[in-house]
Amino acid sequence: AQARDLAEAGYRELVLTGIELSAYGRDLPERPGLAALIAQVCRAVPGMRVRLGSLEPRTVTEDFCAQLAGLPNLCPHFHLSLQSGCDATLARMKRRYTTERYLESVELLRRHFDRPALTTDLIVGFPGETEGEFAQTLSFLQTCAFAQMHIFPYSRRQGTPAAGMPGQIPNGEKARRAHQGAELARAMEKSWLSSWMGQRVSVLFEEEKDGFWRGYTPQYIEVRGKGENLHNRVCPVTLTAVGEGVAFGVVTEEEAP
Structure with a gap:
C-alpha cells in the first residue's frame, strides 16, 4: 500500500533498504521471506522501479533468484557485502560466509539476470591481514569483476573485539592498501562502463x-x-x-x- 501511494504521488523508483535487509521476515508470525516481499512490492507498482539495498551474500540462493528473475521492474543491481576476499581474514572478522560461498552468489545472479551490476564494500588493513592475504583479496576482486566498490581502511574503535586483536596494521600501510584497492576498483568500473558503449x-x-x-x-x-x-x-x-x-x-x- 505504501508503494502504491508513492507511485501515485509521482515517485519513479523505490529502494528497499534496512540495517540488515536480508533478515526481513524472521521476526514475523508467518516468516515471509525477503524474496516474497520484493515480488509483492514489484507487482503492486509495475510502473515503478524497485531497487534493493545491501544484501548478505548467503541471501542469494537458486530459489531467491528464481523468484525474482521474472520481475521486469526489479533493478538488476545487487550490492553484496564482501569486506575481504581472503577466507582467513573473513574468519577473523566473524563473517558467516567464505569466498567460495560468495562467488556462488555472484555466479547465480549472473546466471539468472541479464547483465546485472554487482557492487560491494571492502575493508583493508583489518588486524592480522598480511600482505599475502591482501593479495588474495585483490585476486578475488578481479574474479568477481565488480561494477563498483566502496573501499575503507579498517578504523580501530575502542571497545570492539577487533581493537584488541594482535597484528594491528599501521595507518600508512592501511592507506597504501586502500589506494591500491581503489585503483583496481576504478579499472573495473571503467571496464564495466565501457562494455555498455553503443547500448x-x-x-x-x-x-x-x-x-x-x-x-x-x-x-x-x-x-x-x-x-x-x-x-x-x-x-x-x-x-x-x-x-x-x-x-x-x-x-x-x-x-x-
Whole structure:
C-alpha cells in the first residue's frame, strides 16, 4: 500500500533498504521471506522501479533468484557485502560466509539476470591481514569483476573485539592498501562502463548540473545527457562515452515505457 501511494504521488523508483535487509521476515508470525516481499512490492507498482539495498551474500540462493528473475521492474543491481576476499581474514572478522560461498552468489545472479551490476564494500588493513592475504583479496576482486566498490581502511574503535586483536596494521600501510584497492576498483568500473558503449539504456533523470541532466540506469550506471526538463523522466539514452565513474549519452526525448 505504501508503494502504491508513492507511485501515485509521482515517485519513479523505490529502494528497499534496512540495517540488515536480508533478515526481513524472521521476526514475523508467518516468516515471509525477503524474496516474497520484493515480488509483492514489484507487482503492486509495475510502473515503478524497485531497487534493493545491501544484501548478505548467503541471501542469494537458486530459489531467491528464481523468484525474482521474472520481475521486469526489479533493478538488476545487487550490492553484496564482501569486506575481504581472503577466507582467513573473513574468519577473523566473524563473517558467516567464505569466498567460495560468495562467488556462488555472484555466479547465480549472473546466471539468472541479464547483465546485472554487482557492487560491494571492502575493508583493508583489518588486524592480522598480511600482505599475502591482501593479495588474495585483490585476486578475488578481479574474479568477481565488480561494477563498483566502496573501499575503507579498517578504523580501530575502542571497545570492539577487533581493537584488541594482535597484528594491528599501521595507518600508512592501511592507506597504501586502500589506494591500491581503489585503483583496481576504478579499472573495473571503467571496464564495466565501457562494455555498455553503443547500448541503448533506460535512464531515470534526477537533476541538472553543469549543463547536463544526471540520472541512473536500472544497473545504477550514472548517465549524463542533455535535454529539456528531464527531471523525474525515464528516457532512452544511447551511451557514447565514458567519464570518471559516469557514462555520457544521447537522450531520446520520448519517455521510455
